[in-house]
Amino acid sequence: MIHDIEYETMPREALEAIQLRRLQNTLARVYSSVPFYRDAFNAAGIKPSDIKSLSDLSRIPFTTKKDLRDNYPFNMFAVPMDNVVRIHASSGTTGQPTVVGYTARDIGTWSNLMARALAAGGAGRGDIIHNAYGYGLFTGGLGIHYGAERLGASVIPVSGGNTKRQVVIMKDFGPTILTSTPSYALHLAEVAEEVGVSFDSLKFKFGVFGAEPWSEKMREEIERKLNLIAVDIYGLSEVMGPGIAIECHEGKKGLHVFEDHFIPEIVDPETLELLPYGEKGELVFTSLTKEAFPVIRYRTRDITSLNPEPCICGRTHVRMSRVTGRSDDMLIIRGVNVFPTQIESVLMETEEVEPHYQLVVDREDNLDVLTVKVEVSERTFTDEVKGLQSLERRISKNIKELLGVSARVKLVEPKGIDRSQGKAVRVVDNRNI
Amino acid sequence: MKVEQISVFLENKSGRLSEVTAILAESEVNIRALALADTSDFGVLRLIVDDTENARKALKNNGFTVGKTNVIAVEVPDQPGGLHHILTLFYKADINVEYMYAFVRSSGDNAVMIFRIEKEEEAIRLLEKNGVSVIDGQRLYSI
Ligand SMILES: [Zn+2]
Numbered sequence: 001m002i003h004d005i006e007y008e009t010m011p012r013e014a015l016e017a018i019q020l021r022r023l024q025n026t027l028a029r030v031y032s033s034v035p036f037y038r039d040a041f042n043a044a045g046i047k048p049s050d051i052k053s054l055s056d057l058s059r060i061p062f063t064t065k066k067d068l069r070d071n072y073p074f075n076m077f078a079v080p081m082d083n084v085v086r087i088h089a090s091s092g093t094t095g096q097p098t099v100v101g102y103t104a105r106d107i108g109t110w111s112n113l114m115a116r117a118l119a120a121g122g123a124g125r126g127d128i129i130h131n132a133y134g135y136g137l138f139t140g141g142l143g144i145h146y147g148a149e150r151l152g153a154s155v156i157p158v159s160g161g162n163t164k165r166q167v168v169i170m171k172d173f174g175p176t177i178l179t180s181t182p183s184y185a186l187h188l189a190e191v192a193e194e195v196g197v198s199f200d201s202l203k204f205k206f207g208v209f210g211a212e213p214w215s216e217k218m219r220e221e222i223e224r225k226l227n228l229i230a231v232d233i234y235g236l237s238e239v240m241g242p243g244i245a246i247e248c249h250e251g252k253k254g255l256h257v258f259e260d261h262f263i264p265e266i267v268d269p270e271t272l273e274l275l276p277y278g279e280k281g282e283l284v285f286t287s288l289t290k291e292a293f294p295v296i297r298y299r300t301r302d303i304t305s306l307n308p309e310p311c312i313c314g315r316t317h318v319r320m321s322r323v324t325g326r327s328d329d330m331l332i333i334r335g336v337n338v339f340p341t342q343i344e345s346v347l348m349e350t351e352e353v354e355p356h357y358q359l360v361v362d363r364e365d366n367l368d369v370l371t372v373k374v375e376v377s378e379r380t381f382t383d384e385v386k387g388l389q390s391l392e393r394r395i396s397k398n399i400k401e402l403l404g405v406s407a408r409v410k411l412v413e414p415k416g417i418d419r420s421q422g423k424a425v426r427v428v429d430n431r432n433i
Numbered sequence: 434m435k436v437e438q439i440s441v442f443l444e445n446k447s448g449r450l451s452e453v454t455a456i457l458a459e460s461e462v463n464i465r466a467l468a469l470a471d472t473s474d475f476g477v478l479r480l481i482v483d484d485t486e487n488a489r490k491a492l493k494n495n496g497f498t499v500g501k502t503n504v505i506a507v508e509v510p511d512q513p514g515g516l517h518h519i520l521t522l523f524y525k526a527d528i529n530v531e532y533m534y535a536f537v538r539s540s541g542d543n544a545v546m547i548f549r550i551e552k553e554e555e556a557i558r559l560l561e562k563n564g565v566s567v568i569d570g571q572r573l574y575s576i
Contacts, residue, residue, distance in 0.1 A: 381500045383440030385470045
């Protein structure tokens with residue numbers, strides 16, 4: 001179902017007229033109220049009034065994660081604090097967290113966009129949504145929650161963790177929609193199996209998964225193990241949170257970006273040159289309606305491409321392809337670019353292992369050494385050491401063939417790789433460069 | 434005539450083996466034979482116990498990957514050439530031994546060897562035809 005039929009199926013021309021008007025308003029507002037943007041525009045010799053068409057956007061300087069950090073905590077806010085009703089922060093896995101704020105109207109916009117996203121993922125009034133995204137500073141839990149309420153669905157704010165209890169809730173409350181990270185969805189499947197609950201006996205129809213990169217193979221695995229239709233959702237707290245883009249369950253081929261609220265661009269992460277539709281590069285966002293925390297040409301670090309072709313669902317908004325990695329998650333191993341999701345796709349094709357993995361990079365004698373830790377699977381475990389060793393060699397060979405990089409594959413015990421706490425830690429880089 | 438053996442995947446981390454033995458002790462499972470095959474990364478622990486199902490469940494519940502395989506237990510005369518005789522029989526019949534290890538206790542005057550063989554039916558027939566005694570599970574667990 002399309003939640004916001006007027007805006008989501010708007011002809012491109014009308015959509016672009018709205019984008020331009022909203023862009024001009026946003027630029028004027030940040031120029032007058034956020035010193036960082038005023039300085040950046042001045043340094044580039046640009047005034048908001050110079051922006052006369054959407055293509056003029058490319059003249060405006062980029063904003064980076066570092067800029068947000070430098071303005072920690074509230075200096076990027078475009079409204080006085082007494083208009084801010086909510087504060088979230090991104091996890092500071094590397095350095096300082098970034099802090100974002102929302103006005104009451106921002107929360108309303110976000111709720112509406114999340115309602116759109118859930119509807120595109122198959123949810124509607126009467127559905128029961130099992131929301132296993134973490135509640136807290138992370139935008140996932142509350143973002144989905146408000147959207148579910150806006151949609152008129154019943155939401156179970158179960159959050160992350162205590163997985164055995166979650167299985168009981170799934171059995172007793174009969175939720176029809178699951179929202180979680182893809183790795184947690186697989187963890188739920190494992191725990192359900194351990195306690196003897198089959199997903200075939202549960203009522204799930206659709207699942208909306210995101211907040212970490214995942215592959216098409218992982219989708220197949222989730223759909224098979226959880227007996228539901230899985231779609232990809234995209235968002236990041238710096239731009240808003242979940243609900244910036246969503247895959248429609250009818251098409252399941254790319255995520256519609258809600259272009260009446262955000263302008264997506266794809267740039268070359270090295271040269272920063274704008275790339276045409278279809279080409280892979282770094283995703284850049286400009287918000288069009290946000291009040292407390294507008295972002296202008298924010299570099300997400302996520303690698304994707306945009307597809308403007310019409311979609312069978314009827315939405316006219318461009319689709320971004322599944323994020324294949326982050327330009328800062330990208331590992332350079334002996335000069336070869338490696339995205340964790342590429343390794344994941346190799347593992348997904350290997351029946352004998354679970355899709356839980358971790359990449360560890362060390363430097364030994366000035367050479368990069370990549371170790372892929374992957375869990376041995378109960379289903380196919382044999383007691384033959386030879387068999388297990390040849391499995392390691394086979395995975396290593398497949399990685400070499402696909403990526404051109406040598407990897408040492410190390411089988412680990414089940415649950416040897418932590419995944420119960422929301423986002424899985426996929427990369428441990430021990431190189432001190 | 435087959436004997437059930439359980440195998441456990443172990444990472445080479447200190448203390449993992451003693452965790453297995455602790456779990457089995459807690460579940461009142463008695464270990465009758467044990468062999469560890471290991472590489473630099475991981476090991477496979479093979480166990481013959483008096484209560485296979487109970488042991489399997491206890492280990493699984495504690496997060497171990499557990500497999501079950503059939504092996505055969507053979508009485509080997511406790512004298513020079515005893516084992517050689519049996520291996521020669523297998524070799525001549527083109528029966529491949531994946532691995533073998535010794536059972537802790539003996540059966541009367543004979544030692545007991547555990548063999549993992551793919552063609553186990555064939556192996557059992559061959560041994561019995563040649564007068565070598567194969568011990569079944571029930572008897573083995575109670576030795
Ligand atoms: Zn669509």
